[in-house]
Amino acid sequence: MxxxxxxxxxxxxxxxxxxxxxxxxxxxxxxxxxxxxxxxIIETELRSRSDLEIDPSLIEQAIINFRLQNRLAEPQQFEQWLATQRLSYMQFRNQIVKGLQIAQLKNVLTAPKIEEYFTQKKSLLTRVVLSRIVVAEQELAEELMRQILDDGRPFEKVAREHSLANERVFNGMIGILTVGELPEPIREAIIGAQPGDIIGPIAFEGRYHLLRVEEWQPASLEGAFKAQIQDKIFEEWLQEKLQNKQIKLYINDN
Structure with missing residues (x-):
């Protein structure tokens, strides 16, 4: 070597x-x-299948889309880009074809499982918009909760003045998360909560959280969300294939 x-x-x-x-x-x-x-593993699977033929028109459209998305519509720009990437046109085209084949393989492998996966994980895949106030002491958390509920202090104002979390500058708004992403104590605390409900204090990692549920977004099997599930199922398939592979690296240590 x-x-x-x-x-x-x-x-x-x-x-x-x-x-x-x-x-x-x-x-x-x-x-x-x-x-x-x-x-x-992916290449081996592609070679073993005869059901992954790509229509030439799809290949040409994918090439056009790539060039448009990367501002390479002009022939001279495209040639210069190929040169900087050290690619011939055929090598570039083969990359496009390979990407389409892998996408098709992903569809074929995940299609029988995606509905079942979605049904099993639907509750964890539901998205929720949360705001929070995070403080270091339970007594302070309880006092702030009282001020919000009994005195009518705006949640946003309390978040800006007292929260230790970075999103305090956004009035405590965390943004959209899937339920499955949330730590278990928080996930359990918001079960059944309605938009506008304020929950807490919740002890987590040595701090105390006050949460406000802003919005629930039910999971639906479409668009980018469907693609995320496909990616997860495909990754599980890959990890299963990776198990117990014997690898030898032929490099002399001397």
Missing amino acids: DSQTFLTIDNEAISLRQAFEYLRTSGELPQFIQAILRQH
Whole structure:
């Protein structure tokens, strides 16, 4: 492996073995090998299937879309971009085809499971918009809760003045989260809450939270949300394929 030049830097040859040693020294070798293994599994699966033919018109449209999205519509711009990427047109086209094949493989593998996954996880996939006030002491949290509920102090004002969380500058608004992303104590606390309800104090990681439910957004199996579920199922398939793979790295240590 020493005699194999992998690349040159200022005309200095870097062997394949040296490149691997650099990766090992930087701690990036495991991720590098993992990426190779993942791609090998995908390529092997693609070769084993005859049901993933891509219509040529889809390929051409994907190329057009790529060029438009990346402002490469002009032939000269596109040629310059290919040169900077060290790609021939056919290599670029093959990348587009591969991406379409992987997308189709993902659809084929996830289609039988996506409805079941969605049904099982629907409650955790529901999205919620929350605002919060976070303080260090339980007594303060209870007093602020009393002021909001009994004295009518605006939640937003209390958040700006007292919350330790970064989103205090946004009146305590956290934004949209899936229920499954929330820590268990908070997830359990908001079950059944209606928009406008204020909940707390909730003890979590040494601090005390007051929460206001702003909005519920029921999960629906469409658009970007469907794509996220497909990605999760596909990743589970990949991880299952990765199990018990025997890997040998042929690099001499001497």
